[in-house]
Amino acid sequence: MTTRAPDADAPDAFGAAPAARPTWLEYDVSVPPGHQPGKIEWPDGGSDPARNFTVRSRTALSRDAFAHKVAGMRAGLYIHGFNTRYPEALFRTAQLSADAHMEGKPVLFTWPSAGHAAAYLADRDASDFSRAALADLLEMLTRGRRLSDPVPVLAHSWARG
Numbered sequence: 001m002t003t004r005a006p007d008a009d010a011p012d013a014f015g016a017a018p019a020a021r022p023t024w025l026e027y028d029v030s031v032p033p034g035h036q037p038g039k040i041e042w043p044d045g046g047s048d049p050a051r052n053f054t055v056r057s058r059t060a061l062s063r064d065a066f067a068h069k070v071a072g073m074r075a076g077l078y079i080h081g082f083n084t085r086y087p088e089a090l091f092r093t094a095q096l097s098a099d100a101h102m103e104g105k106p107v108l109f110t111w112p113s114a115g116h117a118a119a120y121l122a123d124r125d126a127s128d129f130s131r132a133a134l135a136d137l138l139e140m141l142t143r144g145r146r147l148s149d150p151v152p153v154l155a156h157s158w159a160r161g
Helices: 063-070 086-099 117-129 131-142
Strands: 002-006 014-030 054-061 075-079 105-109 153-155
Touching (some): 014 117, 063 131, 075 131, 086 105
Parallel strands (some): 075 105, 075 153
C-alpha cells in the first residue's frame, strides 16, 4: 500500500508527492539465487532475475480486493523510514522477507518520502500525512485475528543525532 502519487517520470513507480488517496498493489519480486543476506542486488541497466532483484509482475488492486487477499493470511508488515525512495522500499521488503525466511507474505506500507537526507522535515510531514492510511492498513491486517496469530511489524526510521 502506498500514499505516494505516481511518478510522472517513471512508469509503474511512485514518487515523493502525496497521493489524494492510497494505492493498493500486489507485486511479484524475484530474489536472485545468489542473494547475499543484508544486501539488495540492484539492477544495473537491465533486469536479470539470475543476478538482481526484479519486479516480475505488478497488479493494481482496489482496497476491497486487497483486503480480501490479506484476510486471514500470514503476513508481516514493513514500514520504511525517512530518506527512502519507492524502489528501495519495495526491494528492501523483498530482501528482508527472504533474509528472515518469512513464512507468510510481506506487506509494504510506503509513504511519500523524498528519499534524501536534506528533506527530513518534508519527510516528517509526509509520514504524518500517511498516519490514517497506515491505521487503516493495520486494522485490515489484524481484523478477525486472535492474539495468538499476530502480524509482525518492522518499522524503520532514519535520523541524525
